[in-house]
Amino acid sequence: MTDEKNPNPFRTLAEPPKPAPPPQGMSEEDTIREELERGVLFSSVEKMVNWARANAIWPLGFGLACCAIEMMAIVGPRFDISRFGAEVFRASPRQADLMIVAGRVSIKMAPVLRQLYDQMPDPKWVISMGACASCGGVFNNYAILQGVDKIVPVDVYVPGCPPRPEALIHGIMKLQEKILTSRVELGPFPTKKKKSRKAVA
Amino acid sequence: MTAPTAALPGVATTLTPERIEERLRVRFPDVTIRRQTGEAVRDHTLYVPADQLVEICTFLRDDPELDFAMLSWIAGVDYLPRDPRFEVVYGLLSLARNARVNLKVALGEEHPRVPSVTGVWPTADWHERETYDFYGIEFSGHPALTRILLPEDWVGWPLRKDSPLGYEEVAFTHNTPGRTVPDPKLKKLAPKKVKYRAH
Amino acid sequence: MTLNMGPQHPSTHGVLRVALELDGETVVDARSMIGYLHTGMEKQAEYKTYTQSIPQTDRMDYLSPMSNNLALCLAAEKLLGIEAPARTQAIRVLLTELTRISAHCVWLGTHALDIGAMTVFFYCFREREKVLSIYEHVCGARMTASYIRVGGLAMDIPAGFLDRCQKFVDEMPAHVDEYEKLLSKNPIWLARTQGVAQLSQKDAIGLGATGPVLRGSGVKWDLRKNQPYCGYDEYDFEVPVGVSGGDAYDRYMVRVQEMRQATKIAHQAIAKIRAMGEKGDYRLRDYKYVLPPKEDVKTSMEALIHHFKIVAHGFFPPVGEAYQAIEAPKGELGFYFVSDGTPRPWRMKVRSPSFVHLQTLPSMIRGRLVADVITAIGSIDIVLGEVDR
Numbered sequence: 001m002t003d004e005k006n007p008n009p010f011r012t013l014a015e016p017p018k019p020a021p022p023p024q025g026m027s028e029e030d031t032i033r034e035e036l037e038r039g040v041l042f043s044s045v046e047k048m049v050n051w052a053r054a055n056a057i058w059p060l061g062f063g064l065a066c067c068a069i070e071m072m073a074i075v076g077p078r079f080d081i082s083r084f085g086a087e088v089f090r091a092s093p094r095q096a097d098l099m100i101v102a103g104r105v106s107i108k109m110a111p112v113l114r115q116l117y118d119q120m121p122d123p124k125w126v127i128s129m130g131a132c133a134s135c136g137g138v139f140n141n142y143a144i145l146q147g148v149d150k151i152v153p154v155d156v157y158v159p160g161c162p163p164r165p166e167a168l169i170h171g172i173m174k175l176q177e178k179i180l181t182s183r184v185e186l187g188p189f190p191t192k193k194k195k196s197r198k199a200v201a
Numbered sequence: 202m203t204a205p206t207a208a209l210p211g212v213a214t215t216l217t218p219e220r221i222e223e224r225l226r227v228r229f230p231d232v233t234i235r236r237q238t239g240e241a242v243r244d245h246t247l248y249v250p251a252d253q254l255v256e257i258c259t260f261l262r263d264d265p266e267l268d269f270a271m272l273s274w275i276a277g278v279d280y281l282p283r284d285p286r287f288e289v290v291y292g293l294l295s296l297a298r299n300a301r302v303n304l305k306v307a308l309g310e311e312h313p314r315v316p317s318v319t320g321v322w323p324t325a326d327w328h329e330r331e332t333y334d335f336y337g338i339e340f341s342g343h344p345a346l347t348r349i350l351l352p353e354d355w356v357g358w359p360l361r362k363d364s365p366l367g368y369e370e371v372a373f374t375h376n377t378p379g380r381t382v383p384d385p386k387l388k389k390l391a392p393k394k395v396k397y398r399a400h
Numbered sequence: 401m402t403l404n405m406g407p408q409h410p411s412t413h414g415v416l417r418v419a420l421e422l423d424g425e426t427v428v429d430a431r432s433m434i435g436y437l438h439t440g441m442e443k444q445a446e447y448k449t450y451t452q453s454i455p456q457t458d459r460m461d462y463l464s465p466m467s468n469n470l471a472l473c474l475a476a477e478k479l480l481g482i483e484a485p486a487r488t489q490a491i492r493v494l495l496t497e498l499t500r501i502s503a504h505c506v507w508l509g510t511h512a513l514d515i516g517a518m519t520v521f522f523y524c525f526r527e528r529e530k531v532l533s534i535y536e537h538v539c540g541a542r543m544t545a546s547y548i549r550v551g552g553l554a555m556d557i558p559a560g561f562l563d564r565c566q567k568f569v570d571e572m573p574a575h576v577d578e579y580e581k582l583l584s585k586n587p588i589w590l591a592r593t594q595g596v597a598q599l600s601q602k603d604a605i606g607l608g609a610t611g612p613v614l615r616g617s618g619v620k621w622d623l624r625k626n627q628p629y630c631g632y633d634e635y636d637f638e639v640p641v642g643v644s645g646g647d648a649y650d651r652y653m654v655r656v657q658e659m660r661q662a663t664k665i666a667h668q669a670i671a672k673i674r675a676m677g678e679k680g681d682y683r684l685r686d687y688k689y690v691l692p693p694k695e696d697v698k699t700s701m702e703a704l705i706h707h708f709k710i711v712a713h714g715f716f717p718p719v720g721e722a723y724q725a726i727e728a729p730k731g732e733l734g735f736y737f738v739s740d741g742t743p744r745p746w747r748m749k750v751r752s753p754s755f756v757h758l759q760t761l762p763s764m765i766r767g768r769l770v771a772d773v774i775t776a777i778g779s780i781d782i783v784l785g786e787v788d789r
Contacts, residue, residue: 061410065437065785066462066543068414069506073532076525091410104459106788108352109415109436112407138455142359142367143351143440162543241720241739243478270605273725274751276736290736292723292751296605296619299626303723324608327759335442350435350788360443367440 046184053097053123054179057172060096060120061089062113064103067130070162071102079165084172093119098175099152100168104132105145117152125179127171128154131161216267216298218245224267228260229253237305246290246303251315254306258321261293261302269293269302272318275328277336281362286310287338291318308338317343335360405773407436413510413777414784418761425769430762434755437788445748449714450476450550450737453748458544460752461786464503466495466535467728469548474629475724475735476550480689480717487676488552488683489631494565494669495538495547496630496726497662501572502531503729504655504662508579511652511778515592520582527575530568537561550715551690552683562678566670572663580656593648597764597776600646607763608756611731612654613780615639617646623727630726635668637661648779655781658729689715714743723751730754730781752786 063071074081081087090096093116105113117126128148131137134157136146148154155178158171218236225234225247232253237246249257261269273292280286285307293302306315317340318325329340330349337358340346348355357364374380405418415436421429441460445453450472457468470492477483484492509524532542538561539547539554547554583589599609604617614621622639624632640657642650684690687706696703719741725734731753738747757780764776 060408062408064415066459069462069543072510073525073529076529077522078526078529089410093408104437104439106436106438108438109407112436116408136369138459139439139441139444140366140368140371141440141444142365143438143443146369164542239720241479241481241718241722243481243720243722246721271608271610273608273732274723274734274736274749276747276749278738278747278749280746290749292734292736296621301627301723322608323606324756324759327755331755348435350438352435359440364443366443366447 047180049184050180050182054176055085057084057086057098057125057175057179058088058090058096059086059098059100060093060116061091062099062101062116064101064105064109065132067102067133067162070165070168071100071129074165074168079169081169081172084169084176086172093117094121096120097123098125098127100127100129101133101148101152101154102129104130104137104139105148106143107145110145110151113148114151125155125175126152127156127158127168127175129158129168129171130163131159134159137161216295216300218302221245221267221300221302222247224264225257225260228264229257232257244301244303246305248305248307251306251308254304255316255318255321257304258291258318262321266298267295268297269295269300271296272322272324272328273301275325275332277332277338277360279336279360279362284309287313287336289315289332289338313338314341315339316341317346319343334358337361403770410514413782414787416758416777416782416784416787418773418777420770420773422770427765427768427770427773430765430773432758432761434758434784434787437784439785439789441789442748442750445745447744449743450717450745451714453745454549455544455546458546459785460750460789461503461728461730461733461754461783462543463506463783464499464729465543465545466499466548467503467726467733469546470496470630471724471726471728471733472735473548473550474726475722475737476717478724479720479722479737479739480550480715482551482684482686482689484552484684485681486631487673487681490669490672490676491553491557491682492548492630493632493635494666494673497666497669498531498534498565498568500662500729501659501666502528504659505531507655507729507778507781508652511781512583512589514774514778515589517583517586517589520579523575523578523582527572534561534564534568537564549683549691551686552681556679556682557673559678562670562673565666569663569666569670573660576656576659576663584653584656590649592771592775593652593779594644595647595649596768596772597648597779598645599760599764603760603763604646607760609731609760610756611727611729611753612651612658613731613757613760616642616651616654618642623725623732627725629724635665637665648775651779651781689717716741716743725751728753730783730786731757733786750786750789752789754780754782754784754786755789758782758787 073079075087099117099120128134132139133148136144156171156175158168160167222236232250235248237248261267271294273294276290278288278290287308289306291304308315315338317329327349329343330346332338333340333346334348334350335358370376372380374382401422403420403422405420407415407417417433419431420427441456444456454469454472457472458465460468505524505528509521512520535545536542538557539545599617601617601619604614604619618641620639620641625639638661640654642654644650687703691710692703692706697707717739719739721738723734723736725732733753734751736749737745740746760780761776765773
């Protein structure tokens with residue numbers, strides 16, 4: 001670690017290996033092509049976009065009742081959701097792309113839920129976590145909405161009361177599978193307007 | 202910095218139910234206060250008339266021997282076929298004397314109205330709003346009597362016995378016309394049976 | 401300016417809506433609007449038997465499910481006039497104290513997270529996972545246990561359960577030391593919580609506060625000592641009380657000390673259960689109201705008939721009413737049953753501590769800054785499932 005032995009004090013590892021010299025008889029063009037093939041990946045836009053979307057899902061922090069505690073548990077150290085890229089729970093719906101409806105939705109909360117769903121930008125997905133969000137659960141009475149799919153479209157239903165954190169992670173993985181196999185809309189292409197040939201009199 | 206209060210008496214209470222009734226009868230000689238009796242009425246419960254409620258509560262709170270400083274809960278109960286139909290139950294707690302007593306006010310069916318005790322115990326605010334929300338019992342003198350748990354525009358009093366539960370029939374094939382069993386051919390896609398091992 | 405802290409907010413611990421009247425950054429008034437999680441549990445209880453309402457209580461204060469179960473069962477037992485055997489009481493005490501530790505862990509983790517200390521969240525949830533594993537060992541479910549039943553428990557404690565609890569209880573004081581090392585003398589924590597969200601003694605009693613909120617304001621009132629249930633008078637523990645005017649720091653210290661005392665009580669409870677036998681009586685043998693054990697059901701005709709009647713109809717309590725309160729982690733949790741002789745209660749009223757404590761919010765934050773609102777809500781420790789039922 002002294003200056004004489006190691007002139008660069010910040011380098012503590014061994015020197016990296018020098019790249020092998022190109023074999024005889026290869027032109028410059030071929031060497032460039034070989035270098036590119038080692039570091040370049042070819043795919044379709046759809047696959048790349050889906051891969052990016054699936055592995056960096058940002059959930060909206062929408063914990064309502066008991067399922068919210070199991071949702072907090074997946075953020076905890078034992079069942080780590082950041083392994084799947086989803087540890088950033090956004091508080092604002094404008095920055096989130098996954099709404100995990102965790103808990104029972106009462107009729108007073110239903111319009112709020114719809115408004116939050118509308119505020120989320122596309123692409124967005126909804127996981128209905130737990131029995132109460134999927135179908136009303138234990139509570140079949142005047143106060144609870146019998147299933148959140150009455151007001152928002154749901155992609156994945158995770159049953160349980162509450163579902164174990166592993167079940168919710170399984171649900172998120174199923175959603176990742178769904179995203180990886182979905183079509184990507186790239187928006188309307190701009191069309192060139194054809195000039196009219198009618199004479200202007 | 203306020204010093205903590207001295208340790209309050211433990212299990213034994215110095216205030217017996219009979220003593221509470223005696224003090225009340227001495228203070229309010231011409232008010233009918235009767236005790237609720239019954240096979241399994243496990244708490245000391247006193248029926249008081251609605252018009253004297255605030256005075257009785259103020260006395261129970263301020264009398265140094267009784268000292269019911271805390272209102273623990275207020276509940277409404279609907280005894281539908283019976284007249285008077287409603288009852289409002291006040292659960293009082295005396296910290297210094299370690300005693301509990303329930304006060305009950307019986308109300309008829311048309312315009313159930315009872316004076317509010319928010320002036321005596323500020324905590325009664327939300328309890329009374331909840332009872333109003335569930336039963337439609339009006340508390341006169343309450344600062345802001347509005348619905349608290351149900352949406353503001355909800356019609357009806359849900360906890361009354363003649364209000365329905367709001368149960369939604371789960372759709373099966375036998376009670377929903379037009380609903381059929383899914384295609385049996387789909388069973389082929391189901392995974393094979395898994396043998397479970399008990400570890 | 402009126403600012404809406406809406407039902408969806410990372411720091412309101414559930415769906416609470418607070419309308420803040422602000423003058424710059426100072427809070428002039430605060431109005432809480434609740435009901436976004438109203439579940440109609442009290443109405444639903446009139447259509448279910450007493451035992452069928454026990455799973456509903458799990459979902460009320462979902463951080464301390466065993467305490468809620470216990471409150472309902474004690475109220476039903478008071479109505480019936482029965483009492484569970486001593487070994488069952490000790491197991492109930494053990495589970496309730498573990499629940500208290502787990503609920504306070506979540507409270508501390510989320511409160512610290514709101515104020516900005518993220519590490520405490522991860523530490524607390526690590527301990528909570530251990531308690532949830534213990535729950536799973538004893539009844540199969542991590543959170544919604546429904547293990548405590550009228551007259552006793554759902555089933556006997558399994559083998560190895562007491563050793564597991566002993567291990568947890570032995571290592572818990574070290575973890576509480578960790579939390580205190582991170583927070584108790586931390587200048588940021590002290591600046592954020594000392595002198596903030598003060599609740600005077602007079603206000604606390606007038607507003608019906610109980611539990612840590614009342615004890616934080618200096619009143620020494622604990623239902624476990626003053627109106628004991630489940631044999632709590634045989635355990636040796638202290639009741640911590642706040643000393644500096646009922647601010648957020650007081651309530652924090654009270655709850656942290658309660659975690660230590662809960663460990664102490666759990667230790668004594670484990671010793672008691674071991675003395676009474678690792679396997680034994682887990683339900684009262686009063687077959688009129690309580691299910692007989694399965695071995696008897698398979699051999700005795702009378703037990704079979706009782707089992708059938710209780711499972712098919714439910715037990716028939718006497719006509720009357722009863723109110724029983726326990727010291728839940730949040731405060732005084734009470735159940736008021738009115739019975740008309742049928743297996744379904746005529747009225748079930750839940751006196752939930754968080755409902756009452758939320759009324760103290762305006763008096764705590766009037767004249768303070770907006771950031772103190774978060775501290776105040778966190779220090780009251782509300783759970784919306786309990787507030788809205």
